[in-house]
Amino acid sequence: MTSPPAQYQLHPAALDIDGVYKYYGSFPALRDIRLKITAGSTVALLGRNGAGKTTLLKIIAGLSKPSEGSVRIGGHEVREQATRAKIGVLGHGISVYDELSALENLIIFAKLYGLPDPEKSALAWLERTGLDRVRDGLVREFSRGMRQRLAVARAFLHEPELLLMDEPFTALDDRAIAVLQELLADAHATGRTIVMSTHQLREALELATDVVLIQRGQIAHAGPRMQEMVDDTGWLYRTYGEN
Amino acid sequence: MSPFLRATLTIAAKDLRSEFRTKEAFNASLSFSVVILVLFSFAFDPTSEQMQAISGGLLWLVFSFASALSLNRSFARELQNDCLDALVSAPIPVAAIFLGKALANYFLLILVEITALAVFALFYDTHFAAQLWPILLVIALGTWGMTVIGTTFSALTVNLRMREVMLPTLVYPMLVPALMAAMTLTTDLMNGIPLGGDNLLWLRVLTGFDFIYTLLAMVFIDIVVVG
Numbered sequence: 001m002t003s004p005p006a007q008y009q010l011h012p013a014a015l016d017i018d019g020v021y022k023y024y025g026s027f028p029a030l031r032d033i034r035l036k037i038t039a040g041s042t043v044a045l046l047g048r049n050g051a052g053k054t055t056l057l058k059i060i061a062g063l064s065k066p067s068e069g070s071v072r073i074g075g076h077e078v079r080e081q082a083t084r085a086k087i088g089v090l091g092h093g094i095s096v097y098d099e100l101s102a103l104e105n106l107i108i109f110a111k112l113y114g115l116p117d118p119e120k121s122a123l124a125w126l127e128r129t130g131l132d133r134v135r136d137g138l139v140r141e142f143s144r145g146m147r148q149r150l151a152v153a154r155a156f157l158h159e160p161e162l163l164l165m166d167e168p169f170t171a172l173d174d175r176a177i178a179v180l181q182e183l184l185a186d187a188h189a190t191g192r193t194i195v196m197s198t199h200q201l202r203e204a205l206e207l208a209t210d211v212v213l214i215q216r217g218q219i220a221h222a223g224p225r226m227q228e229m230v231d232d233t234g235w236l237y238r239t240y241g242e243n
Numbered sequence: 244m245s246p247f248l249r250a251t252l253t254i255a256a257k258d259l260r261s262e263f264r265t266k267e268a269f270n271a272s273l274s275f276s277v278v279i280l281v282l283f284s285f286a287f288d289p290t291s292e293q294m295q296a297i298s299g300g301l302l303w304l305v306f307s308f309a310s311a312l313s314l315n316r317s318f319a320r321e322l323q324n325d326c327l328d329a330l331v332s333a334p335i336p337v338a339a340i341f342l343g344k345a346l347a348n349y350f351l352l353i354l355v356e357i358t359a360l361a362v363f364a365l366f367y368d369t370h371f372a373a374q375l376w377p378i379l380l381v382i383a384l385g386t387w388g389m390t391v392i393g394t395t396f397s398a399l400t401v402n403l404r405m406r407e408v409m410l411p412t413l414v415y416p417m418l419v420p421a422l423m424a425a426m427t428l429t430t431d432l433m434n435g436i437p438l439g440g441d442n443l444l445w446l447r448v449l450t451g452f453d454f455i456y457t458l459l460a461m462v463f464i465d466i467v468v469v470g
Binding site (some may be wrong): 058061062063065082087089095098099109138192 | 244247250253254257260261264265290323324326328329332333334335336390466469470
């Protein structure tokens with residue numbers, strides 16, 4: 001007698017979103033979001049303004065609690081400290097302090113992430129993002145592109161396993177786009193999981209392994225990136241979108 | 244050093260460094276305190292018995308109004324560039340963020356209050372040198388109470404457009420027991436009545452207030468900030 005094949009998972013999904021709803025008052029911003037994202041994937045989270053991409057990313061990052069459902073990262077609750085140590089978040093804002101220097105900003109976050117040598121890590125990332133020459137300059141005196149690169153350095157500083165990025169290419173200058181693309185390519189090559197919401201389909205689809213389309217708070221399509229999406233950026237919306 | 248303490252001190256040092264670069268909240272609180280104390284010295288006869296009777300009340304009203312100016316900025320400064328999101332997503336307890344901010348606020352308020360106390364001594368005919376240490380103890384306890392409540396409500400009102408109005412509206416009613424205790428003790432001490440006997444009860448009220456509200460804030464701050 002043979003036993004039926006066991007259904008088990010050797011490793012939990014890098015990101016497991018199970019039945020997530022989010023209501024603002026009675027308005028459902030997210031409805032029954034279910035996704036399992038495997039480690040090493042680069043997921044492009046697409047959708048029009050107000051579709052729910054930012055809300056979903058905030059819930060994944062533990063910055064907002066779902067009204068219903070759960071989010072688990074590597075099998076653990078997102079608000080556990082050990083889980084948060086594995087997440088790097090690059091949101092709409094640059095999340096660095098204007099009145100502190102670039103070096104001071106990165107040292108603070110290196111300390112908060114418990115890195116063994118905060119100054120060394122901060123200096124290494126300043127060099128990697130091309131900000132080492134202005135390391136003691138106050139952020140408020142930086143150009144927009146420099147501020148964005150510092151924000152990228154802050155998000156990557158602790159070498160997170162899961163990178164959550166909300167419109168990462170928006171308002172970046174050419175140099176910052178190049179830095180970010182290089183870092184994302186490195187992150188993907190080293191097996192890190194990336195989830196990014198974006199309107200810049202071309203940049204996102206060049207990097208993505210998977211695509212999730214959200215419409216009115218629901219998943220309209222989730223699957224691997226296809227060549228049609230890259231060749232014709234309108235194809236996805238025409239095929240899976242509402243109009 | 245424990246990770247909690249390290250995170251707390253990192254947040255406190257960050258807030259103090261930011262504040263001393265801009266001096267926005269510090270200058271506002273300090274100038275408000277000094278101006279009010281000087282104006283009151285012109286409005287009332289500083290040597291009168293009536294003035295002696297309300298000295299503690301005047302001092303603590305100045306301290307509490309000055310604290311609102313400073314505490315309003317505590318979590319509001321994290322809104323710039325969405326820094327609060329970066330702090331909340333860091334692998335540290337939200338209680339460490341709260342405590343770090345409270346310590347920075349406490350340090351700033353104590354600096355303002357010590358300066359205000361010196362101005363008070365200069366413009367008002369008070370002889371509190373003999374009771375200086377007990378007065379400093381009352382200031383230390385009363386200021387911690389104001390700081391804990393103020394920092395908690397600063398977190399609660401951070402996303403409100405009317406937070407400058409909402410913070411004092413919410414904070415002052417909560418502070419009534421601590422302010423009553425601090426005012427009574429300060430007035431007694433300013434008038435040469437040492438700690439002991441009846442006023443020890445007020446000291447217990449002040450200490451208990453600090454302990455209870457610090458504990459409550461540490462337990463519930465995660466809900467306040469993350470939801």
